[in-house]
Amino acid sequence: MDVKVLVHAADEIGEAGVKAMLTGHEQLHVVPDEPGCRPDVLVVAVDGVVGTSTFALLRRSGAGESRGGPRAVLVADRFKSEDLLLAVECGVAALLSRQELKEGTLASAVVAVSRGAALMPYRLQGILLDQISRLRSQVLAPAGLTLSGIETRERDVLQLIAEGYQTDEIAVRLACSVGTVKNVLYGLMDRLQLNSRSHAVAYAMRAGVI
Known part of the structure; x- marks a missing residue:
């Protein structure tokens, strides 16, 4: 080479x-x-x-x-x-x-x-x-961020998806609306150029977030 x-x-x-x-x-x-x-x-x-x-x-x-x-x-x-x-x-x-x-x-x-x-x-x-x-403890964590660039709420959603929960079930477990869960996922996939939920979960696993 x-x-x-x-x-x-x-x-x-x-x-x-x-x-x-x-x-x-x-x-x-x-x-x-x-x-x-x-x-x-x-x-x-x-x-x-x-x-x-x-x-x-x-x-x-x-x-x-x-x-x-x-x-x-x-x-x-x-x-x-x-x-x-x-x-x-x-x-x-x-x-x-x-x-x-x-x-x-x-x-x-x-x-x-x-x-x-x-x-x-x-x-x-x-x-x-x-x-x-x-940096992680003093800057990122207080802002709801991780070193991987995935927000803590995004991490929580991806963790539940990896465990097999559906969107409505995730909303219940995180005490938010179905629309909020969808918005969290859309924002993550758009920002990181991920094309599906499984792609997002795989990305988070490779990054060691979940």
Whole structure:
């Protein structure tokens, strides 16, 4: 599989060095930064600590977008723990420290990311999980939302559908009208582009919601 890689670095010398690390790998094809270029992976190398300009670059590139945006590999000297969620939101799938890069490390990371893997230093993994937990408990749960994007009322309806209840029975169990149940289902399926109740239930099961 030919993986198209676009490289951004702080300066021309740094960019040339990053490209040199990737050029020898048979699966990787470094592409130029031109209009219409659609890379599979974006590699961003930063001098020092990651800042707002880096996240702005990632957003402009479309990294992390659901419709064909590239996944991103971010190489830097230091990462601020408070920026981890923002990095994930901006499509970063791998965080690599410049000091820890060895021959073949970057190329292997790019190939892994192109296949759907995510890479992060161990010390940051626990921090990210703690941040996600706080996001869920302090922001999403009070608003009736879950990390999957499914609202708690939608989750309740899907759980009952999975257990075999009909619409009128669900309305009784949730103390609401049949119309409310139908509206909840329609809103969910329209938002997530699901084509049936069974599709919605399968989505929720894959997301671990029910």
